[in-house]
Amino acid sequence: xxxxxxxxCGIGGEGLVLMSNIIGETCRLAGENVISGEMxxxxxxxxxxxxxxxxxxxxxxxxxxxxxxxxxxxxxIMEALRYLYYLKPGGTVITNKRLVHPxxxxxxxxxxxxxxxxxxxxxxxxxxSTDAEVVEVNALSLAKKAGEVRAQNVVLLGALSAALxxxxxxxxxxxxxxxxxxxxxxxxxxxxxxxxxxxxxx
Amino acid sequence: MSFKDVIxxxxxxxxxxxxxxxxxxxxxxxVQLVSFYPGAPQTEILDxxxxxxxxxxxxxxxxxxxxxxLETVAGAxxxxxxxxxxxxxxxxxxxxxxLYTLAYTGLKGGCLCLIADDPxxxxxxxxxxxxxxxxxxxxxMLEPSTxxxxxxxxxxxxxxxxxxxxxxxxxxxxxxxxxxxxVPLGPMNRTPFEKVSWKEMKRPYTSVGELARKxxxxxxxxMEKIRKKMARSSLNRVEYFDGKELKDKGxxxxxxxxxxxxxxxxxxxxxxxxxxxxxxxxxxGVINPMAEEMxxxxxxxxxxxxxxxxLSPYMEDVVRRSVKDxxxxxxxxxxxxxxxxxxxxxxxxxxSAVAGVEPPFDHKEHCKEMKKLAEIxxxxxxxxxxxxxxxxxxxxxRRAVGDPDSVFFANDIGCxxxxxLPPVEWSDTLLCMGASMGVAAGVQYIAKEKxxxxxxxxxxxxxxxxxxxxxxxxxxDVTIFVLDNxxxxxxxxxxxxxxxxxxxxxxGKKLDIRxxxxxxGVEKIYDISSYEVKDNIPIIKEALExxxxxxxxxxxxxxxxxxxxxxxxxxxxxxxxxxxxxCESVHACVLNFMCPAIxxxxxxxxxxxxxxDICVGCGxxxxxxxxxxxxxxxxxxxxxxxxxxxxxxxEKYVEKKEAEG
Numbered sequence: 001x002x003x004x005x006x007x008x009c010g011i012g013g014e015g016l017v018l019m020s021n022i023i024g025e026t027c028r029l030a031g032e033n034v035i036s037g038e039m040x041x042x043x044x045x046x047x048x049x050x051x052x053x054x055x056x057x058x059x060x061x062x063x064x065x066x067x068x069x070x071x072x073x074x075x076x077i078m079e080a081l082r083y084l085y086y087l088k089p090g091g092t093v094i095t096n097k098r099l100v101h102p103x104x105x106x107x108x109x110x111x112x113x114x115x116x117x118x119x120x121x122x123x124x125x126x127x128x129s130t131d132a133e134v135v136e137v138n139a140l141s142l143a144k145k146a147g148e149v150r151a152q153n154v155v156l157l158g159a160l161s162a163a164l165x166x167x168x169x170x171x172x173x174x175x176x177x178x179x180x181x182x183x184x185x186x187x188x189x190x191x192x193x194x195x196x197x198x199x200x201x202x
Numbered sequence: 203m204s205f206k207d208v209i210x211x212x213x214x215x216x217x218x219x220x221x222x223x224x225x226x227x228x229x230x231x232x233v234q235l236v237s238f239y240p241g242a243p244q245t246e247i248l249d250x251x252x253x254x255x256x257x258x259x260x261x262x263x264x265x266x267x268x269x270x271x272l273e274t275v276a277g278a279x280x281x282x283x284x285x286x287x288x289x290x291x292x293x294x295x296x297x298x299x300x301l302y303t304l305a306y307t308g309l310k311g312g313c314l315c316l317i318a319d320d321p322x323x324x325x326x327x328x329x330x331x332x333x334x335x336x337x338x339x340x341x342x343m344l345e346p347s348t349x350x351x352x353x354x355x356x357x358x359x360x361x362x363x364x365x366x367x368x369x370x371x372x373x374x375x376x377x378x379x380x381x382x383x384x385v386p387l388g389p390m391n392r393t394p395f396e397k398v399s400w401k402e403m404k405r406p407y408t409s410v411g412e413l414a415r416k417x418x419x420x421x422x423x424x425m426e427k428i429r430k431k432m433a434r435s436s437l438n439r440v441e442y443f444d445g446k447e448l449k450d451k452g453x454x455x456x457x458x459x460x461x462x463x464x465x466x467x468x469x470x471x472x473x474x475x476x477x478x479x480x481x482x483x484x485x486x487g488v489i490n491p492m493a494e495e496m497x498x499x500x501x502x503x504x505x506x507x508x509x510x511x512x513l514s515p516y517m518e519d520v521v522r523r524s525v526k527d528x529x530x531x532x533x534x535x536x537x538x539x540x541x542x543x544x545x546x547x548x549x550x551x552x553x554s555a556v557a558g559v560e561p562p563f564d565h566k567e568h569c570k571e572m573k574k575l576a577e578i579x580x581x582x583x584x585x586x587x588x589x590x591x592x593x594x595x596x597x598x599x600r601r602a603v604g605d606p607d608s609v610f611f612a613n614d615i616g617c618x619x620x621x622x623l624p625p626v627e628w629s630d631t632l633l634c635m636g637a638s639m640g641v642a643a644g645v646q647y648i649a650k651e652k653x654x655x656x657x658x659x660x661x662x663x664x665x666x667x668x669x670x671x672x673x674x675x676x677x678x679d680v681t682i683f684v685l686d687n688x689x690x691x692x693x694x695x696x697x698x699x700x701x702x703x704x705x706x707x708x709x710g711k712k713l714d715i716r717x718x719x720x721x722x723g724v725e726k727i728y729d730i731s732s733y734e735v736k737d738n739i740p741i742i743k744e745a746l747e748x749x750x751x752x753x754x755x756x757x758x759x760x761x762x763x764x765x766x767x768x769x770x771x772x773x774x775x776x777x778x779x780x781x782x783x784x785c786e787s788v789h790a791c792v793l794n795f796m797c798p799a800i801x802x803x804x805x806x807x808x809x810x811x812x813x814x815d816i817c818v819g820c821g822x823x824x825x826x827x828x829x830x831x832x833x834x835x836x837x838x839x840x841x842x843x844x845x846x847x848x849x850x851x852x853e854k855y856v857e858k859k860e861a862e863g
């Protein structure tokens with residue numbers, strides 16, 4: 001398979017590592033080579049988190065060079081912009097329709113050090129000012145619809161699978177979701193996954 | 203990737219984190235005793251062994267520190283059992299006293315010590331290069347590049363250790379430990395755990411004076427034998443990148459060579475691919491003793507050799523010593539940096555400069571534009587979690603102290619280290635485990651200000667005790683703060699000697715911190731509950747006013763640990779909420795508090811709001827609010843003493859209220 005590079009990003013504690021595990025398992029099931037590089041430890045405490053996922057026969061390194069990611073999947077839009085420099089020219093950004101203000105920003109706002117909060121539209125505009133193709137997914141509402149509020153990551157995974165449909169079979173993704181999430185949450189997670197596919201395609 | 207792959211009996215391919223693959227390999231190799239102190243980037247090795255302990259019969263300890271862990275596994279190896287420990291880079295400094303002498307005594311059984319370095323200091327206080335331990339301690343050291351290689355090297359390491367009767371070191375870096383990939387699962391050849399007779403294998407493991415001099419000679423002989431054996435080890439290999447693909451032979455007549463190891467090897471191959479640059483590659487897996495003959499052979503016929511390795515020019519200097527009449531490029535020529543971790547672009551830059559070719563894509567220029575766009579973003583730094591007892595303790599401490607410049611604040615290693623980062627930036631020192639006590643001892647002699655030393659509970663047992671003994675004996679004037687949150691929180695809430703659980707969740711003996719301090723002779727000891735933020739201020743003031751050694755033990759379980767157990771036990775989280783009619787935008791809940799669950803609403807004159815999906819209901823913010831505008835959602839339903847309502851209930855309530863207008 002031709003090389004595919006994916007950046008997953010978001011905020012510590014949001015389920016990014018589970019997401020990367022599902023993608024890794026997907027590749028194993030599809031018989032594709034896969035490598036990921038992730039950060040644990042200090043960065044988990046509500047800090048900015050990034051995982052590098054790489055697939056294809058010739059990949060060897062756990063880090064994607066800046067400007068070479070095919071897709072950025074972000075659980076929070078500020079993090080999509082923060083790591084946008086990893087995206088290749090004309091690459092795809094799949095972002096959750098959600099912005100979370102860091103506690104430090106709130107502190108600065110209250111102290112009068114910044115005039116106003118950074119808002120969703122402004123961040124979206126900055127991303128769109130590049131040649132990136134942007135897909136927004138309201139993962140929270142779709143996860144709720146699927147009956148599992150914590151499955152926002154799996155909704156976005158569904159959207160990612162739609163973006164990769166030419167390279168990795170959807171079936172492998174679904175099998176990997178089934179293998180990776182807790183038994184009782186399989187049904188709702190698969191539902192969340194499908195809603196994510198629909199969201200990408202519409 | 204999941205724990206089930208670590209213990210799966212089926213021989214198949216699995217997608218695994220390197221740290222999981224290491225555990226899997228050790229289990230396949232019939233490891234009988236393991237002991238660790240947690241620390242990034244190697245903590246998942248302990249975590250996975252803890253889980254595996256319920257299925258397989260081996261002994262496991264969470265040790266008080268790395269030195270104890272190494273001594274423990276050495277003890278098992280003296281009786282011929284396979285044993286393993288791992289430690290983060292700086293943990294090896296703690297263990298090194300035992301490490302250096304174990305090289306003299308040798309060992310009977312297979313014994314591995316994994317040293318996990320952290321180039322870039324992602325979660326460490328330095329970029330220490332652990333390879334020097336192998337060289338200076340005269341111990342063999344292997345270095346894998348990928349999870350698959352790590353798996354092979356753990357198994358080879360045990361064999362090597364047994365063949366030569368020596369401790370074997372395995373060196374990894376963060377990007378190897380936290381790399382996931384496809385690994386083949388082998389057969390699980392476990393034997394039942396059983397005791398053996400010391401009498402039957404008795405021999406001295408002693409080293410002093412004449413014994414040490416004898417041990418030194420034996421150690422040198424042993425290393426010489428290992429050098430001969432490993433000179434042509436298959437763990438070292440020559441490959442050829444022909445400009446398009448990587449081959450395991452060929453390249454005769456090629457004039458450019460690269461010597462590399464670890465994750466730098468991965469970057470090298472991909473950088474060559476992007477440059478379409480042919481080169482021979484010597485990939486070293488044995489980094490002590492270095493295969494000097496192989497290096498000499500490799501360089502034969504080359505015009506240029508480049509050494510690609512992170513941190514110090516460890517391999518480069520060996521190449522410079524071994525090879526003459528050839529151009530040698532690396533850190534000494536300024537083509538590569540001794541600082542930070544590498545990646546494909548940094549290796550590409552160095553290689554293209556040496557080869558005199560243009561890089562195909564300007565990664566730096568691309569970054570510049572994109573990073574400029576991101577300048578509108580606020581930083582998202584790690585903060586204390588919602589419900590963290592440290593946030594509460596430091597709030598009280600700050601108020602008790604008044605002006606932060608009126609004290610010398612010696613901080614230590616743990617979640618509370620974050621106090622030194624922006625935007626708080628309140629710490630005068632942060633060196634290493636337990637250092638707060640020793641530093642405070644020196645400072646209190648000289649500084650006019652009061653000296654305080656802060657330490658967590660796990661760090662207290664790990665390395666602070668001798669420092670406290672020293673403070674007490676010398677009658678120093680320091681106030682100690684012990685933050686007792688029940689676990690080693692930063693690394694993922696592992697147990698420690700102050701917790702009633704030991705490794706694998708089994709019942710152990712809990713050491714009481716107050717009793718320890720009393721036993722050490724600390725005169726004034728105050729126990730406080732972290733969350734009683736206002737009541738704690740006068741108590742802390744009293745402790746600070748005491749002349750001599752005083753201690754404040756702040757009790758409050760790590761929020762991640764506490765609320766996880768609470769939920770597993772059937773408890774439901776009861777978040778707090780802001781009563782918008784009462785809130786007057788005083789922002790006592792925001793200033794110097796920085797709870798991730800609290801933000802403000804610009805459209806409502808800056809009134810605060812509490813995110814119901816993040817708040818765990820510790821209630822500290824409600825104690826700070828002078829207007830009484832923060833209340834538990836439990837109050838909506840019938841009183842604080844009935845914490846049975848869920849986030850979902852609360853959301854339904856809000857939806858209903860909104861519908862009612």
